[in-house]
Amino acid sequence: xxxxxxxxxxxxxxxxxxxxxxxxxxxxxxxxxxxxxxxxxxxxxxxxxxxxxxxxxxxxxxxxxxxxxxxxxxxxxxxxxxxxxxxxxxxxxxxxxxxxxxxxxxxxxxxxxxxxxxxxxxxxxxxxxxxxxxxxxxxxxxxxxxxxxxxxxxxxxxxxxxxxxxxxxxxxx
Amino acid sequence: xxxxxxxxxxxxxxxxxxxxxxxxxxxxxxxxxxxxxxxxxxxxxxxxxxxxxxxxxxxxxxxxxxxxxxxxxxxxxxxxxxxxxxxxxxxxxxxxxxxxxxxxxxxxxxxxxxxxxxxxxxxxxxxxxxxxxxxxxxxxxxxxxxxxxxxxxxxxxxxxxxxxxxxxxxxxxxxxxxxxxxxxxxxxxxxxxxxxxxxxxxxxxxxxxxxxxxxxxxxxxxxxxxxxxxxxxxxxxxxxxxxxxxxxxxxxxxxxxxxxxxxxxxxxxxxxxxxxxxxxxxxxxxxxxxxxxxxxxxxxxxxxxxxxxxxxxxxxxxxxxxxxxxxxxxxxxxxxxxxxxxxxxxxxxxxxxxxxxxxxxxxxxxxxxxxxxxxxxxxxxxxxxxxxxxxxxxxxxxxxxxxxxxxxxxxxxxxxxxxxxxxxxxxxxxxxxxxxxxxxxxxxxxxxxxxxxxxxxxxxxxxxxxxxxxxxxxxxxxxxxxxxxxxxxxxxxxxxxxxxxxxxxxxxxxxxxxx
Numbered sequence: 001x002x003x004x005x006x007x008x009x010x011x012x013x014x015x016x017x018x019x020x021x022x023x024x025x026x027x028x029x030x031x032x033x034x035x036x037x038x039x040x041x042x043x044x045x046x047x048x049x050x051x052x053x054x055x056x057x058x059x060x061x062x063x064x065x066x067x068x069x070x071x072x073x074x075x076x077x078x079x080x081x082x083x084x085x086x087x088x089x090x091x092x093x094x095x096x097x098x099x100x101x102x103x104x105x106x107x108x109x110x111x112x113x114x115x116x117x118x119x120x121x122x123x124x125x126x127x128x129x130x131x132x133x134x135x136x137x138x139x140x141x142x143x144x145x146x147x148x149x150x151x152x153x154x155x156x157x158x159x160x161x162x163x164x165x166x167x168x169x170x171x172x173x
Numbered sequence: 174x175x176x177x178x179x180x181x182x183x184x185x186x187x188x189x190x191x192x193x194x195x196x197x198x199x200x201x202x203x204x205x206x207x208x209x210x211x212x213x214x215x216x217x218x219x220x221x222x223x224x225x226x227x228x229x230x231x232x233x234x235x236x237x238x239x240x241x242x243x244x245x246x247x248x249x250x251x252x253x254x255x256x257x258x259x260x261x262x263x264x265x266x267x268x269x270x271x272x273x274x275x276x277x278x279x280x281x282x283x284x285x286x287x288x289x290x291x292x293x294x295x296x297x298x299x300x301x302x303x304x305x306x307x308x309x310x311x312x313x314x315x316x317x318x319x320x321x322x323x324x325x326x327x328x329x330x331x332x333x334x335x336x337x338x339x340x341x342x343x344x345x346x347x348x349x350x351x352x353x354x355x356x357x358x359x360x361x362x363x364x365x366x367x368x369x370x371x372x373x374x375x376x377x378x379x380x381x382x383x384x385x386x387x388x389x390x391x392x393x394x395x396x397x398x399x400x401x402x403x404x405x406x407x408x409x410x411x412x413x414x415x416x417x418x419x420x421x422x423x424x425x426x427x428x429x430x431x432x433x434x435x436x437x438x439x440x441x442x443x444x445x446x447x448x449x450x451x452x453x454x455x456x457x458x459x460x461x462x463x464x465x466x467x468x469x470x471x472x473x474x475x476x477x478x479x480x481x482x483x484x485x486x487x488x489x490x491x492x493x494x495x496x497x498x499x500x501x502x503x504x505x506x507x508x509x510x511x512x513x514x515x516x517x518x519x520x521x522x523x524x525x526x527x528x529x530x531x532x533x534x535x536x537x538x539x540x541x542x543x544x545x546x547x548x549x550x551x552x553x554x555x556x557x558x559x560x561x562x563x564x565x566x567x568x569x570x571x572x573x574x575x576x577x578x579x580x581x582x583x584x585x586x587x588x589x590x591x592x593x594x595x596x597x598x599x600x601x602x603x604x605x606x607x608x609x610x611x612x613x614x615x616x617x618x619x620x621x622x623x624x625x626x627x628x629x630x631x632x633x634x635x636x637x638x639x640x641x642x643x644x645x646x647x648x649x650x651x652x653x654x655x656x657x658x659x660x661x662x663x664x665x666x667x668x669x670x671x672x673x674x675x676x677x678x679x680x681x682x683x684x685x686x687x688x
Binding site for chain 1: 270271272273277305306381382383385387388
């Protein structure tokens with residue numbers, strides 16, 4: 001849409017410029033006086049805190065003993081619309097655990113962060129956390145394995161799952 | 174024929190049919206676990222309840238015969254309520270850990286559970302814990318907790334294989350399937366118990382946890398393991414071939430197949446295969462190259478020899494169409510009568526294990542012999558050997574068996590054949606250097622039975638078609654392809670190397686700035 005203005009008004013360009021610069025000056029003085037309310041951040045030294053509901057990088061949760069909660073049922077891989085989850089299951093030595101993933105990979109460049117994996121998981125083994133920053137150059141570094149998803153340093157030894165096997169067995173599931 | 178009414182519709186069923194068979198014939202659905210068409214009636218699962226007009230109580234469909242004018246229904250409220258509570262009884266001790274269970278996706282119990290939506294068990298007592306991950310033998314794993322004691326597997330070992338390994342031990346809620354004194358379940362038909370298990374109690378060691386069943390596609394084919402020619406369903410996806418199940422064919426194999434036959438599909442994977450054309454002259458090293466080009470060169474080499482000195486050796490592990498094509502183009506090209514056939518251990522041909530597996534381990538012996546008889550080739554193996562030593566035969570084309578493991582004398586015979594000046598071996602397996610004498614040698618990769626179309630004729634003369642082909646080794650060719658090259662047609666099909674078929678992001682190929 002083109003807004004046509006009167007000639008005399010548009011010919012005088014100086015007043016709008018001055019009013020614009022006044023706004024800038026106003027914000028600058030306000031920011032200098034109230035530094036904590038400033039909207040801009042010194043990224044990457046400072047980072048914005050997203051809400052815990054934010055769908056960022058995936059986290060594989062762990063059991064109380066620190067092993068992976070995932071049972072390799074592949075429901076997340078089935079639900080994934082981007083087909084970015086690759087799981088290889090194997091037999092666990094403990095018969096009550098029975099099945100666990102020996103390989104769990106998410107291709108973060110393919111992932112569309114829709115959160116369907118989180119919804120599909122029957123045992124709260126995968127969540128989407130508030131982190132999202134992860135710069136990198138070669139493509140390979142964006143395929144996250146178990147180490148990256150469950151035990152990366154920012155998770156501080158892993159996030160414990162809400163679902164506990166012993167409790168489940170007590171309720172007969 | 175008896176007239177009966179099933180869910181309000183009139184049907185005619187043969188005399189002596191049970192109600193469950195009548196339902197099958199009518200195409201009506203009826204939940205059942207313990208009944209199997211090839212096994213005796215046990216009547217233990219109580220899922221197939223039906224209401225019969227004039228009968229005050231519900232009856233089980235598997236053990237009630239149809240009578241004239243019977244009016245049967247499984248849609249009434251009483252039946253549905255009964256099935257719901259029977260299901261609840263089944264689920265008293267059955268763990269609801271479907272995400273872990275390997276049967277999920279093809280489990281009868283899971284289907285019914287989802288249908289009736291019994292999410293919380295009504296039982297207040299804790300579940301009875303039983304043995305998990307019990308190895309029953311070389312191929313089968315048992316999970317007693319998941320077993321619903323339908324006794325299908327027990328009846329299978331009693332009635333079909335008559336080996337009596339399995340039984341139900343203990344009583345009440347402690348009953349479980351097991352083998353006496355922990356003797357292994359190692360008969361050659363043990364994996365059929367996994368197929369007929371309606372839940373995830375019996376699983377195959379090889380297939381367990383390797384793939385979820387909903388990721389697999391199915392293809393029908395014919396088992397190439399022996400001359401019985403069992404009908405099979407092959408489960409595969411883009412990552413390879415994962416398992417083989419029997420497909421019901423009452424004329425050939427019924428509902429079963431042997432374990433040896435199931436193992437053959439693994440050997441079609443590219444790790445065991447000859448992937449490229451190979452050539453060697455004298456003591457040189459093997460050279461690899463595209464199969465089409467090498468096949469053409471091999472044909473040129475053979476044509477350079479005097480035409481009567483070229484022989485063709487056929488084995489009975491290929492399809493009738495391939496034999497036909499290769500013999501026709503061999504005849505027109507070389508005008509030679511030297512067509513020989515090579516089978517494994519003819520002295521074993523009469524052997525039969527009483528169920529399915531026969532001593533003749535070629536799927537198409539009948540087909541090959543029919544074609545050779547029609548064409549009038551009667552040459553014997555000893556003639557070939559004497560011709561080779563006298564020099565009357567200088568070039569040999571061998572259609573090697575797809576499964577050399579069934580040919581105990583494979584290396585010996587191939588060594589004998591390599592006395593020829595030019596040997597063109599059409600094979601799907603790599604051949605070791607020491608198996609051949611020096612000379613001009615060509616190895617052309619062949620397709621496996623999963624990758625080609627065609628007909629096998631089994632020991633009784635039943636013609637069976639292999640299903641739609643898969644592609645596992647892109648460079649491989651069929652005997653018919655080779656026959657076309659031999660008769661001078663250059664195949665139009667340009668085989669590209671495997672890597673170029675993948676989609677490559679053009680952007681990623683160019684080096685990025687700053688890297």
